[in-house]
Amino acid sequence: MHDAIRAWLEPRADEMVELLTELVAVETENPPGRDLGTCARLLRDAMTRLGLAPEVIELAPSGELEEPAVVRGTAGAGEELLYFHGHFDVVPVQDRGQFTLERRDGRLIGRGTADMKGGLVSMLYGAAAARELGLLGDGRIVLHLVCDEETGSVAGAGHLRAAELADPRAVAMVTAEPSGGRIWHEACGAISLRVDIRGREAHVGQANTGVNAFAHLLHVARPVEAYAAEMAARDNMVVVGGLAGGGSNFNVVPGAAFFTVDTRYQPEEDLDAELKRLTGLIEGAAAEIGADVSVEVTQLQPPAGTSPTHPAAVALARCVGEVEGTPARFERCEGILDIRWYAQLGIPAFAYGAGRLDVSHGPAEYVDEAALHRCAAVYASYAATMLGGH
Structure with a gap:
C-alpha cells in the first residue's frame, strides 16, 4: 500500500508545488481576514480537479x-467517516515578498507554507490518492477548510458546529497544523480579554479637572501582571498588554485607555475558575481607585485531548512510523487547536503536519518539500487504515 501511495504522489510533486505557489500568492492575512473568498474559490477549483466534490459554504459577515x-x-461514498481539517488564513507578513513562494534547496519558502497552506496541499493530495487507489473501503473522507483559525475559528469551525456539519460518529479527525512530524494529541485552553478604562479628557493646562484613564490602567494592570508571573510557574502563559492604547493627543489627559490579556492554560486548569479570578482581580483593582472599567471576554476556548492509547491514536502513530521510518512521538501543543471543535463531540482528534511551529509565523517561514510529500502519504495511509481496514 505504501509503495502504491508513493508511486501515485511522486509524479505529482510539481503539481503540489504549483498549487501551493498559487495559494501562497492569495494574501489571506488574518487579521483582518482579506481575500478569503478568492482563496476559497481557488481551493474549490483545485479540489474539483482532484475529484474531491467540493462546495463553498458562504458564511455570514463576521x-x-x-x-x-x-x-x-x-x-469516497461509504458510511464510515474521517475528517481532514485545515485553515487557509495566515498571520500577517513581515514583508509583502512573503506572498511569493520561493523553491530553494528542498524548501518551499513563503507565508503559509508551514501554517498551513502547505498542509492543505498535503491533505488534498493524500485524500485524492486514497480515493484513486481504492483505499477507502466502505468509508469516506470529508474535508473541512476554514477561513479564520488564526483569530479563533468561531466563524468557520464554529459554523460547522452550529450547523451540525460535524458528525459525532466520525472515527477520527486530523488537522495539518505545523507539528514538525509529531502528533499533537492535546492542546491548551485559552481566555482572551479586552479591558477598557474610561476617564475624562482635559487639556494639560487644566489637567487637574481630568480623570487620567492611563493612570487607572497602570493600577488595574498590576495585579494581572502578578497573576501572569504566578501562572508561568504553573506552565501557563499569560500576555498582558499585547494590544494597548488610549488618549487623543500628547497634551490632553487621556479620557480612554485599554489593554488586552491573552492566556494559554494547560488542560488540567479550570478555565471558568481562572476567568472568574482574572475578572475579579481587574474589578477589585478598579474599585480601589474608583476607576470606570469594563471587561470583554473576546475568547474562551476549552482545552482538548485524546489519549495516545486510543485506537485512533495508535493507528495514526503506526501510519506515521511506517511512512517516516521512525517511531511517532505524541506531544501536547502549547497553543490552541481546531481539534477542540471535534473533541467536544467525542471525536478522536489530532494535529499532524509537515511544517515547523518555530518558523511558522516568522519572516523565513518554510516547509520541507519532502516532508510535504511524506505527510500526504501519511494522510492517505491513515484514511486507508481507518476506513478501508488496511
Whole structure:
C-alpha cells in the first residue's frame, strides 16, 4: 500500500508545488481576514480537479473578514467517516515578498507554507490518492477548510458546529497544523480579554479637572501582571498588554485607555475558575481607585485531548512510523487547536503536519518539500487504515 501511495504522489510533486505557489500568492492575512473568498474559490477549483466534490459554504459577515467561507469536500461514498481539517488564513507578513513562494534547496519558502497552506496541499493530495487507489473501503473522507483559525475559528469551525456539519460518529479527525512530524494529541485552553478604562479628557493646562484613564490602567494592570508571573510557574502563559492604547493627543489627559490579556492554560486548569479570578482581580483593582472599567471576554476556548492509547491514536502513530521510518512521538501543543471543535463531540482528534511551529509565523517561514510529500502519504495511509481496514 505504501509503495502504491508513493508511486501515485511522486509524479505529482510539481503539481503540489504549483498549487501551493498559487495559494501562497492569495494574501489571506488574518487579521483582518482579506481575500478569503478568492482563496476559497481557488481551493474549490483545485479540489474539483482532484475529484474531491467540493462546495463553498458562504458564511455570514463576521467582523472584518472578507467573504468568509468554509470549503467542504468529499473523497469516497461509504458510511464510515474521517475528517481532514485545515485553515487557509495566515498571520500577517513581515514583508509583502512573503506572498511569493520561493523553491530553494528542498524548501518551499513563503507565508503559509508551514501554517498551513502547505498542509492543505498535503491533505488534498493524500485524500485524492486514497480515493484513486481504492483505499477507502466502505468509508469516506470529508474535508473541512476554514477561513479564520488564526483569530479563533468561531466563524468557520464554529459554523460547522452550529450547523451540525460535524458528525459525532466520525472515527477520527486530523488537522495539518505545523507539528514538525509529531502528533499533537492535546492542546491548551485559552481566555482572551479586552479591558477598557474610561476617564475624562482635559487639556494639560487644566489637567487637574481630568480623570487620567492611563493612570487607572497602570493600577488595574498590576495585579494581572502578578497573576501572569504566578501562572508561568504553573506552565501557563499569560500576555498582558499585547494590544494597548488610549488618549487623543500628547497634551490632553487621556479620557480612554485599554489593554488586552491573552492566556494559554494547560488542560488540567479550570478555565471558568481562572476567568472568574482574572475578572475579579481587574474589578477589585478598579474599585480601589474608583476607576470606570469594563471587561470583554473576546475568547474562551476549552482545552482538548485524546489519549495516545486510543485506537485512533495508535493507528495514526503506526501510519506515521511506517511512512517516516521512525517511531511517532505524541506531544501536547502549547497553543490552541481546531481539534477542540471535534473533541467536544467525542471525536478522536489530532494535529499532524509537515511544517515547523518555530518558523511558522516568522519572516523565513518554510516547509520541507519532502516532508510535504511524506505527510500526504501519511494522510492517505491513515484514511486507508481507518476506513478501508488496511
